[in-house]
Amino acid sequence: MAYIVTPDHLSAIAGINTPLMPPLAEWINKICPTYEIDSPQEYAHFLAQACHETDHFKTLREYASGRAYEDRADLGNTRPGDGVRFRGRGIFQTTGRANYLQLGIKRGHRDMFINTPELLEQPEFAVWSACEYWRTRGLNDTANHPDSDLLKKKYKGELIDVSPVEFISITINGGYNGMDERKKNYAAAKRVLT
Template sequence: MAFIITEEHLAAIAGKSTQMMGELADWINKTCPGYEIDTPQEYAHFLAQACHETDRFRTLQEYASGNAYEGRKDLGNTHTGDGSRFKGRGIFQTTGRANYLQLGVKKGQDDLFINSPELLEQPEYAVWSACEFWGGRHLNDAANHADSDILKKKYGGVVHDVSPVEFISISINGGLNGINERKKFYALAKSVLI
């Protein structure tokens, strides 16, 4: 029997309801199981990260202009205007021309998100892009560890000892940005789902 995520689950994790929660819950239930994100423990990690990245499920587009990403070759931003054009979108805030291109390739239309980056603000693609990221990085492996387990994660050129929630946070964000809030949302998600 599939574990079902409800709008009420999302509201409990975020601390209040938002307009997009119903549609997000629908797409989470339609999309996540196809990526083997289907247990309360996996959802607790997945939704904690999504809650942080979307400002408590309030936005599917990052608030910043994206100008800070201009010229970032590591993100594939090689054309003038790429920073703002390919700023963070979706429930995990997909960022950069290279990542938008990769998602188009996955959909069989290389330029789909290059030509229409705002598609990642639609709940269907917002959830799908996060599932692609999660599955491609095998984050269920970390999510299914006990919270007390110590994992190894390399970032900043150094291998660190980290908890599963820290491992997943670094994988999604590239560092420990917002780690205290991510941990708080994870604790809430566990209390709601498990």
């Protein structure tokens, strides 16, 4: 039997109530199990990250303009305006032309998100894009490690020891941005879901 995530769960994790919670819970329940994100432990990690990236489930679009991503070839932003056009969207804040293109290819419509990047602000695609990212990075395996485990993670050219929540946070964000809040969200999600 699949685990069900409710808007009340999201509210308890975030510490607030937002209009996005009911549609997000609906799509989380429809999409996450198809990506084998289906245990309370996996959901705790997944939702802790989503809570941080969406400012406590308040937005599916990055607040910043995206200008900082201009000329970021590592994100595939090679054309003028790409940084703004392909700024972070979705519950994991998918960023950059290359990532938007890859998502379109996975949907079977190569330019789907290139032509209409705002689609990633719709709850269905916001959740789906995060599930794709989660699966391609093998994060279920990490989520199922005991919290006390230390895992090896390459970061800035060095192999470091990190906890599962740190490993997942660095994988999703590329660094330690918001790490304390991500850990707090994870602790709240564990209390609520397990």
